[in-house]
Amino acid sequence: MxxxxxxxxxxxxxxxxxxxxxxxxxxxxxxxxxxxxxxxxxxxxxxxxxxxxxxxxxxxxxxxxxxxxxxxxxxxxxxxxxxxxxxxxxxxxxxxxxxxxxxxxxxxxxxxxxxxxxxxxxxxxxxxxxxxxxxxxxxxxxxxxxxxxxxxxxxxxxxxxxxxxxxxxxxxxxxxxxxxxxxxxxxxxxxxxxxxxxxxxxxxxxxxxxxxxxxxxxxxxxxxRESGLLPFSVLNNKVIGTGVRTPYFQVIDPYQDVTVSPMVTSNDDQMLAITDRLRTSNGEAKTTVSIANLSSQGYGGNATTGWNIDARAQFNLDQRWRAGYEIERASDQNYLPSFGYHIAQPYLTTRPYLEGFSYRNYAAVEGYSFQSLTTPVLPVGALPPQKSPIVLPLATYNFVGEPSSNGSYWSFNTHAANISRGQGTDSRRVNTDSSWNLPFTAADGEVYKLTTSLRADAYNSNNLTPQNSSQVDAARAIPEAALTWRYPFSRINEHSSETLSPIIMASASPYGGNSLKIPNEDSLDFELDDSNIFNPSPSSGYDRVVTGPRVAYGTQYTYVNRGLGAADLLLAQSYQVKPQTVLPQGTGLDKTLSDVVGHTDFSPSANVNFHYGFRVDESSLRMRRSEVATSLGPPALNLQSSYVFYDRLNASSPFYAREQLNTTLSTKLSRYWLAQIYQVENLGNGASPLQSGMRIIYEDECLLFSGDAGSLHTTSQTFATGHYFMLRIYLKTLAQFPVDLF
Known part of the structure; x- marks a missing residue:
């Protein structure tokens, strides 16, 4: 050692x-x-x-x-x-x-x-x-x-x-x-x-x-598991000062236990967290609740009471049905990071649900509620955003029929939602889609898929605009037919194989269906890319539809070599008689000729991987989206990087243009030692590092030691640019000693 x-x-x-x-x-x-x-x-x-x-x-x-x-x-x-x-x-x-x-x-x-x-x-x-x-x-x-x-x-x-x-x-x-x-x-x-x-x-x-x-x-x-004291942990940041958490673990019975974690801090804050875990033969549940008395010293100059709840459960009701819930709530956006809780998303989600599975059927009834953990930065003169919606109920039913003797099959999907807000648009909707599908492979290798479908939707809304609070009804029915054709040409020899596949998808449906009486709740961030360009209906969500005659065409090439690895390339574009004027500018389908989309994946060996995805404006050749991900080198010395650039998706999108580079250099110094250096950098306006640091890990059969140190740059008023240090020592089978300093 x-x-x-x-x-x-x-x-x-x-x-x-x-x-x-x-x-x-x-x-x-x-x-x-x-x-x-x-x-x-x-x-x-x-x-x-x-x-x-x-x-x-x-x-x-x-x-x-x-x-x-x-x-x-x-x-x-x-x-x-x-x-x-x-x-x-x-x-x-x-x-x-x-x-x-x-x-x-x-x-x-x-x-x-x-x-x-x-x-x-x-x-x-x-x-x-x-x-x-x-x-x-x-x-x-x-x-x-x-x-x-x-x-x-x-x-x-x-x-x-x-x-x-x-x-x-x-x-x-x-x-x-x-x-x-x-x-x-x-x-x-x-x-x-x-x-x-x-x-x-x-x-x-x-x-x-x-x-x-x-x-x-x-x-x-x-x-x-055994009742008793768990290892203490130390947390330090500018909000609570230095805090010590001393959890106690209590076994209740073979299926349930409780952890009680009091914390005291140098800023005279007191926090109590309780975690209850339950596991039975039918499911499991875990609930964490905490409450804290926060002094004025570190919490914005005002003494207050903070709290949070994080609960999730899932239970099998019988062989076909299961029910569960996810509950995430906090007193404010700074409470969770103040006490060292990890936050994976910039919002908290509450979701009860009921699901059923039966052969070729799926049904679900669920609800959603959100709590934002960020304060949006709005352009000058922009209206404040609507309040986060409560979606209850949200019902879904999917059915796929048995294939007939010629391979054709029916499918049916229905969706219903009630979306309400304390301030903003409220809406109710029912969406149905039934289709007949016929996949077919010709004798010469051509691959076809014929789809005919009928979509019917009904909407009821109020408060569509700040000036119009009356109720509005809307309905639409959209028949559609689509044919997808592929003709893969293959060449196979002793060491490699190649496949070149031209692809054409042609779809036709009546124009219209995007009435302004239909609120746009789930199609705000639609973007054309290589994953949806060959879909007859490429729009995201239910509220906005792509209609009219449209043809998507492209080519996919794959190459596999026993010694040189594998490669996959796709290039595609679509043409429509009339642009989709209902879609905001910048979506990629707002013109007769769509933007060009594609990807390149290349893996010459197990230690080298490369991915590039893009969307290019067809007229100006301006890059609209660019994603690059690379992994170079064996575990002994590995460099991973990812670059993303998104032009602002469209005028109504809540997401702004962004450009970011993530880089991680890892080295496996020996069988037990691992070291990493990482940086997340904003390359857009006001380019600056968002996070940078280093990590070192030692692990063998009896010891786990890890240390993290770096700088974090955020827009939070409470957690501004600062430094952090995290240390973990785990004597396996014996005890662990964590220390977090921010």
Missing amino acids: SSLLFRTLAAFLLAIVWALPGLAEQPSLKAGRTTDGPSGKAKPNKERPDAQPVLMTADQIVHDRDLDIVMARGHVELDQGGRILLADSLSYNMKQDVIIATGNASLTDIDGQVLFADYFELTGDMKEAAAKGIRVLMVDDSRIVANSGRRLAGDRSVFDMGVYTACNPCAEDISKPPLWQIKASRVIHDELAHRIEYEDAWLDVGGWPVAYTPYFSHADPTIR
Whole structure:
């Protein structure tokens, strides 16, 4: 182990209070786990092994009837009720009921634990034993080594001058001390209580003692979860100052547990979080709620009360139906980052749902509610955005029929939604789409798909504009026919294969259908790209439709070579008699000739990958969208980068033009060390780095160490540009020590 890691571990562990009596385990909750009541301890499968018959095998077995001693030599194996004793030689005194085993002796218990010793003295039922030079391999590959030991009643082992570690011995030098170990004058493994206890214990790191406790205990490997204190964590930022979280974990029963996490901070804030987990044979649920008393010192100068809830569940009602929910809410946009909660999206979502699956049918009823975590930056003179909608109910039904003898099949989709706001447009809608599909492959290899469909929609809205609050009804029916043709030309030789496929999709439907009486709720950010250009109806969502005669054409080329990798290229464009005037300018379909879209994927080897996707204005050749993603190099030295450029999608889109570059350089320094340098940079107006930092990770069988440091640049009024530092030390099977500083 490098001296840098040792000094870091030693300095950190010296700063903590080591003598926490038994940090609790909190692994995943498993349904149906057999436990001994609320402690959550596993019941070993011990069904009186001493009452089982004894099976002995050896190269030579001799029974001295005068002394009543059985002696065995060479590959001796003694098996009784799952306990297995192996040795080079063995003697069994039948009068005293004592077994003596020597030479490569090992005793495997019924739970998989293995005891090795130079010398074993056991009772006939192998439940009690004494040993010298003992070594224990536990079920999770952790180890105990001791000068001597005793096994009592088959469920309690006492080791004198013992050492415990989860680290493997050094392959080059087995005398070298492990990365970490606990040395104690006495180590006790209580299999009934499922605990390993230490008396007069020292924690050694790299062979150096760094912490002492007169008594320490932790759960043995058979425990998946146990009530008790969990490792504390430290958080620091400018809002709360320095905070310490000390969670307590309580097992309720085999299917449920609760974690209570109080936190106090240097800014005189107090926070309490409670997490409840439940898992049954029908589903699972997890709920986290927190409440905090926030001082005026760091929270915008005003004392207040903050809170959040994060709950999600899913339960199978029967073989076809399941129900669940996701609930995310917070008192304000700064509460979650203030207390170190990770936020994956700039909004919180609440979603109850009911789903049904039956062969070729799918049905769902759900609802949505959103809470924004950002403050939008509006152009001068722009109107404030409408409030986030509440969508309840949102119902969907999909059906795909059985193929007929000629391969044709029917499909039917229906969708209904009620969208309401406290301020803005409210709408109700029902959308249906039924289609007949006929896929067909000609004898010469041409591939066809004929689709005829009828779409019918009905809308009822009010508050369409600030000047019009009356209710408005609208309906439309759109028949459509589409034919897609592909003609793949292939060439295959010994080492490679090529396929060139011209593609044409022709569709026709009546013009119209995009009445201004229909609110545009889900088609605001439509953009033509290589994933939808060959769809007869490429628009996103339900509210806006692409109508009229339209032809999309393009070419796809794929190449696969056994030594040179693979490549895939696509280039496509569409033509329509009339531009889609209802679609805002910039969508790619607002002209007779659409923008040109395509992609290039190239992977010459497992260590080189390249992707480029684009949309180019057909008249000005101006780049509308550009996406580049690369991965270069093996794990020993790997560079990953992604570049995205989006012109402002259209005049009504809520998304503005943006240009961003993400770069990560990783190096696998060795089997255990990984280092990364990363940067996220805004290349658009006011170009500046958004985030930059470095990460180092060390992980082996017994230790996980990670450190993160960098700078974060945000537009949040509370979390402005600043620095962060995160440290994680996890002594596997023992404890973890996280520290987050912002």
